[in-house]
Amino acid sequence: MITNGKFGKYGGTFVPELIIPALEELEEAFLRYKDDEKFKEELEFYLKEFAGRPTSLYLAKNLSKKFGCKIYLKREDMLHTGAHKINNTLGQGLLAKYMGKKRLIAETGAGQHGIATAVVGAMLSIPSEIYMGSEDIERQKLNVFRMELSGGNVIPVESGSKTLKDAINEAFRDWITNIETTHYLIGSTMGPHPYPTMVKHFQSVIGKEARRQILEKEEKLPDAVIACVGGGSNAMGIFSGFVDDENVSLIGVEGGGDGVETKRTGATLCKGTEGVLHGSLSFVLQNNDGQISEAHSVSAGLDYPGVGPEHAHLKVTGRADYVAVTNEEALRGFELLSRYEGIIPALESSHAVAYAEKYAKIEETKGKTIIINLSGRGDKDMFLVAKEMGVEI
Numbered sequence: 001m002i003t004n005g006k007f008g009k010y011g012g013t014f015v016p017e018l019i020i021p022a023l024e025e026l027e028e029a030f031l032r033y034k035d036d037e038k039f040k041e042e043l044e045f046y047l048k049e050f051a052g053r054p055t056s057l058y059l060a061k062n063l064s065k066k067f068g069c070k071i072y073l074k075r076e077d078m079l080h081t082g083a084h085k086i087n088n089t090l091g092q093g094l095l096a097k098y099m100g101k102k103r104l105i106a107e108t109g110a111g112q113h114g115i116a117t118a119v120v121g122a123m124l125s126i127p128s129e130i131y132m133g134s135e136d137i138e139r140q141k142l143n144v145f146r147m148e149l150s151g152g153n154v155i156p157v158e159s160g161s162k163t164l165k166d167a168i169n170e171a172f173r174d175w176i177t178n179i180e181t182t183h184y185l186i187g188s189t190m191g192p193h194p195y196p197t198m199v200k201h202f203q204s205v206i207g208k209e210a211r212r213q214i215l216e217k218e219e220k221l222p223d224a225v226i227a228c229v230g231g232g233s234n235a236m237g238i239f240s241g242f243v244d245d246e247n248v249s250l251i252g253v254e255g256g257g258d259g260v261e262t263k264r265t266g267a268t269l270c271k272g273t274e275g276v277l278h279g280s281l282s283f284v285l286q287n288n289d290g291q292i293s294e295a296h297s298v299s300a301g302l303d304y305p306g307v308g309p310e311h312a313h314l315k316v317t318g319r320a321d322y323v324a325v326t327n328e329e330a331l332r333g334f335e336l337l338s339r340y341e342g343i344i345p346a347l348e349s350s351h352a353v354a355y356a357e358k359y360a361k362i363e364e365t366k367g368k369t370i371i372i373n374l375s376g377r378g379d380k381d382m383f384l385v386a387k388e389m390g391v392e393i
Contacts, residue, residue, distance in 0.1 A: 026183075033095060039098060056078070058073045068361075071356065075374055083377070092183070103128070107167040131155050132156065165292065172184070203236060203237030224250075229252035252314075255296075255297030256325050265324070267324035345378050349378075
């Protein structure tokens with residue numbers, strides 16, 4: 001049976017009864033196979049030989065000099081498909097195969113999870129269909145083409161804000177109709193139990209590697225770990241390696257959009273209130289009547305009005321701090337890392353870079369050691385960034 005799946009009071013299983021049997025089946029399979037030697041060996045093989053793990057922990061010397069802190073980058077951008085998402089899709093894809101599922105469905109915003117789902121489906125010979133808001137399709141045309149090249153069927157979503165929230169809604173509707181044959185491969189640490197726990201488990205490889213690597217390089221733990229937060233999977237992945245170390249500051253950076261004080265923002269933890277969205281209790285952007293508000297960020301991957309429930313728990317307990325970075329600041333982060341290190345980050349990761357610059361200027365943090373989780377690379381964002389900068393390409 002499903003456990004309560006709670007992080008403090010957050011999380012849970014707020015879904016129609018039709019979905020409960022599928023969630024029970026999924027939890028049972030996850031608990032059975034996550035410690036199964038054959039499953040672990042197969043997953044380890046694919047993570048290493050297919051995805052390209054381990055990723056490096058790179059000392060960004062030029063950025064360190066500019067910021068006045070020692071800046072390390074956890075290079076998830078170097079993975080196959082260009083982001084951390086492949087860690088989770090390999091885990092869940094393999095789990096679906098062991099469960100005998102014949103079809104994968106997924107939601108995607110920036111497109112990285114969609115690509116990771118499509119390529120894993122191709123590799124495991126399981127057909128995949130990816131729901132994507134039509135606004136995000138327009139913003140991320142290159143990623144849509146990559147999904148289709150890999151055999152994924154991209155389904156445009158025209159309802160609501162035509163972004164990630166609406167893609168998730170449509171994926172859930174599909175799953176309810178096709179539960180026996182289909183696995184819904186959720187891409188972040190959100191949704192009903194067991195998804196937040198399961199996705200964190202498959203992404204925890206980031207934190208385990210980063211912890212080992214920083215101890216090898218510095219012989220001590222970092223002073224701070226900074227990661228962008230949309231649904232929260234890359235942040236939860238790296239935070240998991242340090243959450244028990246109280247002297248390590250954990251900082252999640254949300255998409256501030258036009259500013260937290262405006263209506264055009266994706267800063268759920270900074271501005272939102274408690275509520276239920278997509279099957280779990282967490283923080284959400286909503287109006288006084290409890291209707292979900294539209295989120296906004298220049299980054300499609302942070303354009304979500306909810307957040308994973310474990311992040312809500314880390315916020316209210318004070319174990320992690322959550323801040324917001326505006327679109328303009330994120331574009332500066334994009335340009336900073338590109339110019340000083342020759343590394344072009346995803347717009348999502350650019351939010352973390354931008355806040356690291358702010359954090360390094362605080363008097364008491366000068367000279368400290370910071371790990372930035374570089375969750376993805378910026379190939380997908382080149383046309384959008386060029387447009388924002390007024391450059392024709």
